[in-house]
Amino acid sequence: MNLLKKNILIILISCPLIVLGQLSHEIENISKHIYLLDFNKSQKLIDQLEDKDLRITLEELNNIIKNRGSNKKIDSIALDKITHKNKPHPYTPLFTEIVQGYYNMYYGNDQSKSLNSFNNALKIASANNNKAFQKLIISNILQLYSLQKTPNSIRQLKYLEILESISETCQDATIVIYFETLFFGQSTREEALKFIPTAKKLNKILNTCNFSKNWESNVYDLLMVYFRETNKQDSLIKYANKLLALPTTNYTKLSKFYAHLELASLNATNNNAKEATKYLSLSKSQFNELDSTRAAYSYYRFGAMKVLSVIGEYEQAYNFLEKSIIFEHHLNFKENQQDINQLQVELETAEKEKQLLLSEQENKKQEYFLIALGGLLVLGSFIAVLINLNTKRKQRIAEQEKEIEIQKIERLLKEQELTTIDAMIEGQEKERQRLAGDLHDNVGATLAAAKLQFEHLKRNRAKSNITDELYEKTSFLLADAYSKIRNISHINNSGVIAKNGLLPAVQKLARNASINGKLNIEVSDFGLENRIENTLEIMLFRVIQELVTNIIKHSKASEASIAITQHEGIINIIIEDNGIGISEERKLINSTGMGLENIEKRIEHIDGTFEIDSSLGKGTTIIIDIPVEQNTQ
Known part of the structure; x- marks a missing residue:
């Protein structure tokens, strides 16, 4: 039956x-x-x-x-x-x-x-x-x-595998890669290293099939993170603008919120404080009212770390950081509550199974009841202890992060001030020492001889037979002193450039900088038959010298090239290396020498353009275009 x-x-x-x-x-x-x-x-x-x-x-x-x-x-x-x-x-x-x-x-x-x-x-x-x-x-x-605030999960990977196994179309494949990229981007373990190559694959496959505007906004949002991490500013701006141009829906609104934050961060990095604060303010209009806690946390944490602290608004950055920590506590509490609820669901399932067994084995009903009650009490106590420990741990981490961020901001201010002062003092001291040495060694001896000739002339002025000869010797010494002072002035301004021109100086620089078995620098030129204006030659040489120094110190490159081309009133300089890329170099480059930012400002001051193309592990290419007037002297 x-x-x-x-x-x-x-x-x-x-x-x-x-x-x-x-x-x-x-x-x-x-x-x-x-x-x-x-x-x-x-x-x-x-x-x-x-x-x-x-x-x-x-x-x-x-x-x-x-x-x-x-x-x-x-x-x-x-x-x-x-x-x-x-x-x-x-x-x-x-x-x-x-x-x-x-x-x-x-x-x-x-x-x-x-x-x-x-x-x-x-x-x-x-x-x-x-x-x-x-x-x-x-x-x-x-x-x-x-x-979830920390979504990395083995179960999540299993669902990804299921979705991939039933994929049939181009859209299916793209959605699988999208969720893989999202998973790696939110991961805090070794999977995080897979984010950039997976995002790169997502960027390639995106344009191979048609998507709804809602799915496009999801993908654009994720690719903006990829372009930020790989320092591809032009691509980031392009996709952010494409995203903002989409019609506003319940899907695109959240993506537009992050697009405004990304543009705020980018403008802050490029020292455009006005635009940075504008986009930061615009992001608030796209708040997700439903998940306002998560949106507020993202807004205040991102604003503090990526925008306000970068443009020097340290007091406001500190206030944003404090608010983000408060919202982070709310998120942590929500996650703890979700963990408790998950355990309660499991307990309820176990209880139902026990009740079924009790109905089939009525003779053991009391025994199972006591076991179930004891298990619930133990598990409830265990959950309470876990909640208490986890809450305290989250509080300690939040306090430590707050202190670390404050210390970072204070240390950054001090380091910037000390670096500026040290560089100024060191430059002035070296310049004084070098000028003193040149004047003492070259001009001093000649002027001392001229002085002796004048004294001899003074004592023998009555002797007409030697006066002409003394005047001639004295004149020669003064002319020699003048020539040496003039040479010192030229050397101070241009070194070998004033004598030989820009190209020989760069070739000599490349020969001296090349290291057998470690670094080889090649120089090529086209159209440099005539000299250009001396001051411009000096400036270009110093820019090239600084960029070569950066390659030697920071790029870890084995090969580099310098190409100088003059064509139709334009000097084009291309400097390439096969080093580690700009993202790791930038921190070091900006700490000594001119710095890429100062070089770019110098180039722009003379109506030139300065572009950087770099990706991690693929080397760096720097392109400089400057309008020139030929100097045939």
């Missing part, structure tokens, strides 16, 4: 799954467009359905995902319509689990319930081999993981 009941129960459960397995082409097409966030197309297809109940259900499913948690009132109505139908149809269990999962992801205090609902929906869709709904559900699960 019991076996007969079980068989009947299995048949009753399987019947809706069998019917659900016969999903029409229209239903799969609708779910595909919802998965691709193309809600207008999915709504048009929904309107064409003949089944009224099915049409209403799919419309509410489409709307709740379209809202992306931005309208709790509308979403709660949609949830009620689907989960409390008087006449449920075979699709109701699947749609109910999806909508409950999505609703709890944004509004519920217990996101573990959201994960459970999505997993139940995934089981139903997998049992009926409906890949469109499987992709939709898994993408929502991965989105749920990304909302």
Whole structure:
């Protein structure tokens, strides 16, 4: 009899799954467009359905995902319509689990319930081999993981593997790479090293297939982080502007929030304080009201670290940092609550299993009850201890981070002040020592001889036979002194450049800087038949000299080249190396010598242009274009 009941129960459960397995082409097409966030197309297809109940259900499913948690009132109505139908149809269990999962992801205090609902929906869709709904559900699960402050999880990788295994189209492949990139970007372990190569792959595949504007905003948002990390400013600006040009939806609004933050950081890095503060202010207009705690944390932490401290607004940066720490505590508390809820769900599941066993073994009911109660008490105590320890640890970390940030800002100010003073004193002292040596060694001896000639002339002025000879010798000595002073002046201004010109000086510099077996520097030229203005030659030589010094000290390059071309009133200089790239060099380069920023300002002062193209591990290329007037002397 019991076996007969079980068989009947299995048949009753399987019947809706069998019917659900016969999903029409229209239903799969609708779910595909919802998965691709193309809600207008999915709504048009929904309107064409003949089944009224099915049409209403799919419309509410489409709307709740379209809202992306931005309208709790509308979403709660949609949830009620689907989960409390008087006449449920075979699709109701699947749609109910999806909508409950999505609703709890944004509004519920217990996101573990959201994960459970999505997993139940995934089981139903997998049992009926409906890949469109499987992709939709898994993408929502991965989105749920990304909302966690520390989302790195082995389970997350397993869902990524499932999504990749059922991928069929170009859009599917791109979405898989998108979630991989998002996972590596949020990781704090060795997986974080995979972010840049995975993001690079995402950038390449993006333009190979068409996407909805909503998905484009997600991808653009992630690529902006990639361009920031690889110091590709032009690409970052391009994608930020493309993102801001998209129509504002519940998906693009959050991405526009981060786009404004990225542009604020970029302008701060380029010393454009006015634009930086403008974009920082604009980002607040794109706040995510639903997840205001996370948005506020991102706004204040990013503003403090990437914008205000960079442009020198240290007091405001400190205030932003304090506020971000407060919102970070709220996020940590929320995560702790989610962990507790997850444990409670597991306890409830275990309790149900125990109750089933107790019903079958009534003779041991009291014993199992005592065991369950004891387990609950022990586990409850363990959870309480974990919460207490975790809360204290988070507080200590937050306090330490706050102190570290304050110390960094103070140390940066002191180092900048000391570096400026030391460089000025050292330069002045070296210049005084060198001029004193030149005057003493070269001019001093000649003037001393001229003085002796004058004294001799004074004593023998009555002797006309030697007066002319003395005047001639004295004149020669004075002329020699004048010539030496003039040479010292020329040497101080240009060294070997005044004599030989820019190209020989650069060639000599390359020969001296090359190191056998370690660094080889080649020089090539075109169109340098005539000399250019002397002051410009000196300035260009010093710029090239500084850039070569940077290559020697910081690039770890084995090969470098200097190409100088003069054509139609333009001097073009290209300096390349195969070193480690600019991102690691910049910190060192700006600490000594002219610095790239000062070089760029010098070039711009004479109406020239200065460009840097560099990527990590691929070397650096610097291009300088300067308008010139030929000097035929």
